[in-house]
Amino acid sequence: MTSKEIPILICDDSRLIREQLKAILQSLGYDSILEAENGEEAISICASGQPSLVFLDIVMPIKDGITALTEMIDKHEDIKVVMISSTTSLAHLKKAKRLGAFDFIHKPIEVSTIEKVMTKFESNIEKALP
Structure with missing residues (x-):
């Protein structure tokens, strides 16, 4: 499986945000996209x-x-x-990072x-590959 074939999940209560993010990912060549x-x-x-x-x-x-x-x-x-947020809460960022978030946008x-x-x-x- 190439990195472009990896399954990606988009979870946002806004259908508009899900559609926007899905369109961006598809434009970058990612096709295996799930939504919640x-x-x-x-x-x-x-x-x-x-x-x-x-x-x-x-x-x-x-949840x-x-x-x-x-x-x-x-x-x-x-x-x-x-993690995705419309707020710029430093507390959210710190908590998400502490809990193991990969990134924050x-x-x-x-x-x-x-x-x-x-x-x-x-x-x-690539770093994780043997």
């Missing part, structure tokens, strides 16, 4: 589809991103989670930001 609209659904998808990379909104109904992050990392130690989402995250992710995959 809350943390509970994302955890369920991770249990069955086990994506390698998750873009996870922090503020969502049913917030910080809680979902904790559960994902506990059950799937190799998963990489990129702010809304509005820009193509250049996603390109940087994906370059970092691909570099991380």
Whole structure:
């Protein structure tokens, strides 16, 4: 499996954000993209589809991103989670990093930001290969 074939999960309660991020990822050549609209659904998808990379909104109904992050990392130690937030809360950033978040991005989402995250992710995959 090449890095462009890796399964990616986008979890955000905003359909518009999910569609925007999916379009950016597809424009970068990533085609295996799953979607969830809350943390509970994302955890369920991770249990069955086990994506390698998750873009996870922090503020969502049913189960917030910080809680979902904790559960994902506990059950799937190799998963990489990129937290997404429309707030610039330093407390959220510190907590997400402490819990094991791979990266942190702010809304509005820009193509250049996603390109940087994906370059970092691909570099991380290459380092993990034997």
